[in-house]
Amino acid sequence: MSLILSRRDMDFLLFEWLDVEGLLTRPRYAEHDRETLNAVLDLAQQLAEDLFAPHNKMADANEPRMLADGAVAMPAATKTALDALSASGLLAASQSTDVGGMQLPFVVDKAAFAWLQAASAGISGYALLTMAAANLLIEHGSAEQIERYAKPLLQGRFFGTMCLSEPQAGSSLGDIRTRAERDGQGAFRLFGSKMWISGGEHSLSESIVHLVLARIDGAPAGVKGLSLFIVPRDLPTAEGGSERNDVTLAGLNHKMGQRGTVNTLLNFGEGQSRPGGESGAVAYLVGREGAGLSAMFTMMNEARISVGASAAALGYTGYLHSLDYARQRPQGRPAGAKDATSPQVPIIRHADVKRMLLAQKAYAEGALALNFYCARLVDDLRTGPEAESAAVSGLLDLLTPIAKSWPSQFCLEANALAIQVLGGYGYTRDFNVEQFYRDNRLNPIHEGAHGIQAIDLLGRKVVIGQGAAFEEFQRRVARSCKQARALGGEESEHASAVETLLAAVVETTAVLHAADDPELTLANASQYLEAFGHLTIGWIWLEQLIAAHGKVGDFYDGKRAAARYFRLWELPRTGPMLALLSSLDRTTLDLEPAWL
Ligand SMILES: Cc1cc2nc3c(=O)[nH]c(=O)nc-3n(C[C@H](O)[C@H](O)[C@H](O)COP(=O)(O)OP(=O)(O)OC[C@H]3O[C@@H](n4cnc5c(N)ncnc54)[C@H](O)[C@@H]3O)c2cc1C
Numbered sequence: 001m002s003l004i005l006s007r008r009d010m011d012f013l014l015f016e017w018l019d020v021e022g023l024l025t026r027p028r029y030a031e032h033d034r035e036t037l038n039a040v041l042d043l044a045q046q047l048a049e050d051l052f053a054p055h056n057k058m059a060d061a062n063e064p065r066m067l068a069d070g071a072v073a074m075p076a077a078t079k080t081a082l083d084a085l086s087a088s089g090l091l092a093a094s095q096s097t098d099v100g101g102m103q104l105p106f107v108v109d110k111a112a113f114a115w116l117q118a119a120s121a122g123i124s125g126y127a128l129l130t131m132a133a134a135n136l137l138i139e140h141g142s143a144e145q146i147e148r149y150a151k152p153l154l155q156g157r158f159f160g161t162m163c164l165s166e167p168q169a170g171s172s173l174g175d176i177r178t179r180a181e182r183d184g185q186g187a188f189r190l191f192g193s194k195m196w197i198s199g200g201e202h203s204l205s206e207s208i209v210h211l212v213l214a215r216i217d218g219a220p221a222g223v224k225g226l227s228l229f230i231v232p233r234d235l236p237t238a239e240g241g242s243e244r245n246d247v248t249l250a251g252l253n254h255k256m257g258q259r260g261t262v263n264t265l266l267n268f269g270e271g272q273s274r275p276g277g278e279s280g281a282v283a284y285l286v287g288r289e290g291a292g293l294s295a296m297f298t299m300m301n302e303a304r305i306s307v308g309a310s311a312a313a314l315g316y317t318g319y320l321h322s323l324d325y326a327r328q329r330p331q332g333r334p335a336g337a338k339d340a341t342s343p344q345v346p347i348i349r350h351a352d353v354k355r356m357l358l359a360q361k362a363y364a365e366g367a368l369a370l371n372f373y374c375a376r377l378v379d380d381l382r383t384g385p386e387a388e389s390a391a392v393s394g395l396l397d398l399l400t401p402i403a404k405s406w407p408s409q410f411c412l413e414a415n416a417l418a419i420q421v422l423g424g425y426g427y428t429r430d431f432n433v434e435q436f437y438r439d440n441r442l443n444p445i446h447e448g449a450h451g452i453q454a455i456d457l458l459g460r461k462v463v464i465g466q467g468a469a470f471e472e473f474q475r476r477v478a479r480s481c482k483q484a485r486a487l488g489g490e491e492s493e494h495a496s497a498v499e500t501l502l503a504a505v506v507e508t509t510a511v512l513h514a515a516d517d518p519e520l521t522l523a524n525a526s527q528y529l530e531a532f533g534h535l536t537i538g539w540i541w542l543e544q545l546i547a548a549h550g551k552v553g554d555f556y557d558g559k560r561a562a563a564r565y566f567r568l569w570e571l572p573r574t575g576p577m578l579a580l581l582s583s584l585d586r587t588t589l590d591l592e593p594a595w596l
Helices: 007-017 034-061 074-088 107-119 121-140 144-155 293-330 351-383 385-425 433-438 450-462 464-487 489-514 516-520 524-546 554-582
Strands: 157-164 179-182 188-198 207-216 227-230 235-238 240-246 247-252 264-267 281-286
Touching: 007 034, 007 107, 007 524, 007 554, 034 074, 034 107, 034 121, 034 433, 034 524, 074 121, 107 121, 107 264, 107 293, 107 351, 107 433, 121 144, 121 157, 121 207, 121 240, 121 293, 121 433, 144 157, 144 227, 179 247, 188 207, 188 227, 188 489, 207 281, 207 293, 227 293, 247 524, 264 464, 293 385, 293 433, 351 385, 351 524, 351 554, 385 433, 385 450, 385 524, 450 464, 450 516, 450 524, 464 489, 464 524, 489 524, 489 554
Parallel strands: 157 207, 179 207
Antiparallel strands: 179 188, 188 264, 188 281, 207 227, 227 281, 235 240, 247 264
């Protein structure tokens, strides 16, 4: 049994629940059949087992180092794994054939990639950024930019970065200061510092393509003044070689987890790296001036869903590792056992350990399923009926902060439970689970911190377009509940719990927005995100229950047990949260900083 992910569960989610085979009737996917999809999933699993998982610990222990010449040293195994991934063609799996892709369904692409995310969050981080950078350029770049940058990214010859954050501008992107000057020949020169840039310098690929948000001189303050630029690390010379652009590695950040991915502070336009001292990093505008943030959102939204998938994958692998341990670790006897000389039982026999395993299963399988659901929406957006695309796109937008944040919170909790299952051993570096926790701890922070996602959900996503996306969500939940009711039994009970919670979330949303005071409405947004997330995962578990209906065997019984756990142990937690929200509690809002 693989301890990375469960292929059995993946097959259930993709083929028994999300009807991915049904997608293959659409012209874009006509070249594929179940066998080709299986082959891609097999390939990803193989790469994960052979080249990613075995080096995960080593890449963590040997974090990247900055050398005197500004280069970055890291273990050779990282390059070996990423070279193999590039050679496999998986970086372009869901892309069109005209850019070198395989036109696989997006959901299969994301399922394949989840193997690598679970096997090594640190090593797979470069690929995540590279795929997202290529997507952004394909959507917003010119034909020439696609040719020069997106295609090499998809081949893995170049790797990508996203350069938004600055020391003074993390959550608040409107405060970005990096400047762009026109160079008089249609391009720009950039000056400024970017903080926290993952994959900002390395020798894993031929070159690096930085996608940078900057403010063109004279542009308005705030996010409306931001434009998006390609800043290649290397520029071609007239002689056919290449020289360094004016991008300098100022230092590395030393992280708690995900140490396989180098994290950098980059300076643009210091004039140190270009021959002749000519300064300013050569940059090419992508899309329209002033439309940088909305273009960057293509990359950020993809990255947010990928971050959620990474959190789910880490939660999942932690669950499987602790499950494996619990089956083997003898300790203690059943509560009623009288004979002190009887053999110890494996800890999986103790109810409290089973609780910790079942909670992990409910969190991790629920989170991965939600991320696959979102990826399936991307397929519907690309290839589904035109008439439904506005509804699908709105729903995807609404679900994005949840798909990013709920796994980041609850699969981190799953990793904490995995450590607990291993007891003292879990707290040591001799086992893997402590690393999963550290790796996962990043996910509520980057790509929009947890609190920012909460404000996005409550402040924008549920009300945008007069609440159209929220209504689509309600329609879909109601449809699942109706289906479940027709099945009766546990499915019907689960539907009732989800319906009750949905009604409470709808009511709380109305109360919060009726306050007509943005500060008060958003004061407790994180609680709202958690409650909405639980509703969403409760619905996703209902969907899985329906897909498992009438099927027999341990696998399906396990699905039913996890759904039951979520209904009986998790959903009731949301009642007090929603009551607190509806009371428009001002405890945090009125708190004076001096009182802390
Ligand atoms: C390992 C790592 C990798 C990263 N990779 C990249 C990358 O590749 N590219 C990139 O551009 N960035 C990257 N980041 C940056 C990351 O996106 C930021 O750290 C994140 O956006 C938060 O910004 P900050 O660290 O400045 O924290 P702050 O913005 O200072 O936030 C600190 C706290 O205050 C809260 N807060 C801030 N503003 C508000 C508000 N208005 N309302 C309520 N709460 C608020 C936040 O939720 C958070 O809890 C990375 C970060 C890390 C740690």
